[in-house]
Amino acid sequence: MSGSASDPQGDGIAAIRVNDVAAHSDDGFATWSVSLPLTVGENRLVVETLDDSGQRAAEADVVTVQVRAFPALRSVGDGGLVLDKANNRAFVSDGTLRAVYTFDLETGQRTVVTSSRPVDKLLNTEPFGSGPEMVLPRYPGLHGPESRVLLISGASLERRVMEINPNTGERSVFYNPNNTPGSGPAFDLLRSAILDPANNRLLVIDGFNGSMRVLAVDLGTENRTLISGSGRGSGPGLEVVESLYLDAGANRLFAVDNRSASGPSRRLLSIDLTNGNRTVLSSSGENIGTGPAMFNALSLDFDSETHRFLIADSSAQRLLTVDRETGDRQVVSGLLEAEMIGEGPALLRLRAARFLDSHRAVVVDDELEVPLMVDLGSGERRLLPSNAIGAGPRFEEPRAMARLGETLVVADKTANALVSVDLQTGDRTVMLGGASSGLREPALLTLDPTANRLLFVDDIAQAPRLMAMDPQTLLLSSVSGPEAAGPALFNPVSMVLDAANHRVLLADAGGQRIIAIQLATGERTLLLDDLPVRGIELGASLALGADGNTLFMLAGSNDGFLLSLNLTTGERQTLSGEDPDTGDLIGGPAFALFGCFGMALDETRHRAFITCPSGNIQQVDLDTGQVSVVSGNSEEINTGGAGPGLVDPVALIADLDNQRLLVLDMAQRAVMTADLRSGDRVVNSWTDVIMR
Known part of the structure; x- marks a missing residue:
């Protein structure tokens, strides 16, 4: 903080203090400066002056300074969004900054949960949370009463499932397919995973493009069991599958296959976890359900009240719902002129979407540094409440x-x-x-x-x-x-x-x-x-x-x-x-x-x-x-x-x-x-x- 000072009666200035911290000056306090610690939120800075005659002004000036944290999304990981509805917040993973943030869905306040690198040059200048470094964190999920975050971390053959403590930022390895005592089929390449707490197991998509499978990992023994894929279960093979949704009550895993040998069509699949059978629920190429084709689903969610799935399609830049019974696909909002339904920021680089309730979804887009709220009826899109400094319209360019x-x-x-x-x-x-x-x-x-x-x-x-x-x-x-x-x-x-x-x-x-x-x-x-x-x-x-x-x-x-x-x-x-x-x-x-x-x-x-x-x-x-x-x-x-x-x-x-x-x-x-x-x-x- 810096300023200038003079005495109305012409006396010299002997001292200046700001919040009891002495200011420095080389010119008799005609100009002065002081360094002060500030905290996030509102800071009241009180300037106190003392002149040569001994007169003291306890509040010669008062300034209020707002300090805010600006962790900004740089590159959202694939499927990098999960909602903690009990606490009305969204967890978002950032691949570039190797971080996980929370966004309060009411206030828009953003908080760094954990980061392997500094995420800004203001308050988050150091990594936050101890433990192994995250690499390309993606496909987060929540588990347990503390809403611990599970996500995929690592490149290529070094991938593993990591766990994040949302209260301390501590990172730990939850499951490492390259270092496991369990028996069963050997891993080829970990693609995505989802926790099945009712059965104390981790359901994992494993394999290379064109030949994938579902494995179950027992969390007690780490033994692996083939659930569905080549050699188990009937139906179309699994080719490029990463987006998952678990219906534990029905003992079914739902997934989008982003490549189909029968043509360019992508499929929404239902996988029976008892026998491994795979059933196509929706596919434009196989005339199952009406509506636009799916191209590259990065996330999959389900709403039990309306019996429909929600898909973030990153290739078509559209948000889709799919009726579970009919397979019909409907655009909520998209980038193409004919699909630009509703007002609000355009969807340019979709990364993930989740149901907040039957009528609203939360969406993350790589072109925006905060999530969007989307009305599923009208397609209207609005940014989370602003953390801006100053009210008024946004600058564009x-x-x-x-x-x-x-x-x-x-x-x-x-x-x-x-x-x-x-x-x-x-x-x-x-x-x-x-x-x-x-x-x-x-x-x-x-x-x-x-x-x-x-x-x-x-x-x-x-x-x-x-x-x-x-x-x-x-x-x-x-x-x-x-x-x-x-x-x-x-x-x-x-x-x-x-x-x-x-x-x-x-x-x-x-x-x-x-x-x-x-x-x-x-x-x-x-x-x-x-x-x-x-x-x-x-x-x-x-x-x-x-x-x-x-x-x-x-x-x-x-x-x-x-x-x-x-x-x-x-x-x-x-x-x-x-x-x-x-x-x-x-x-x-x-x-x-x-x-x-x-x-x-x-x-x-x-x-x-x-x-x-x-x-x-x-x-x-x-x-x-x-x-x-x-x-x-x-x-x-x-x-x-x-x-x-x-x-x-x-x-x-x-x-x-x-x-x-x-x-x-x-x-x-x-x-x-x-x-x-x-x-x-x-x-x-x-x-x-x-x-x-």
């Missing part, structure tokens, strides 16, 4: 921002909107947006403070134009469209205001050039067109020096470089990175500016701040060209700064009075602040769900 006091305006290209963000509360409000707003996917944005208006460029893919909006009345006006005089715009990628000359300057990737637009007339003028061949083509960021004549251009192409351009003479100088003319490295290190986009200047200290795809905010010394990390996200060069990591920071605003940078992270759909003294990062506004 935030590309640029401008500052109006303590409010930011964000241009969201995909949402086709200009959105205001309150920096104090994080609340988001659509200023102007929608199909009838007159906007055409705004992507570049700046503030014209003299005229009290926002300037933005939209319709970049078709006919780029410069527009203006009054932030009070929200009225739009055209500044420069295709009909205006001067060279046409082809693909503008960056814009900066030149207030002294009443114009904006644009980097146009369509011709590797800088174009000026006069704000009074809309006339366009070609300023520079001999720029480095790939300097603007792959994207460039512009910033204008205080002299009004020096234009700084950051280009992430080649190995990355930063240029200064004299707008009067056209002379250019490489300040940092690989000189596009000579290939020489200026400053360094090499590749430090590769792929970077987004820039803000601090000319009083001869430096430029830039954002990079590694998730780092870097500074370039404008005298030497040396590059260093201001706020790091990469472990290799994390020179300073705690807090949530950056993923794809695309825009920066320097607030030098408060020694901070405002950062727009497109991938995380967030506005964040980075402290220039410590590098610490906090989230100002976050819209919760990342659709990757």
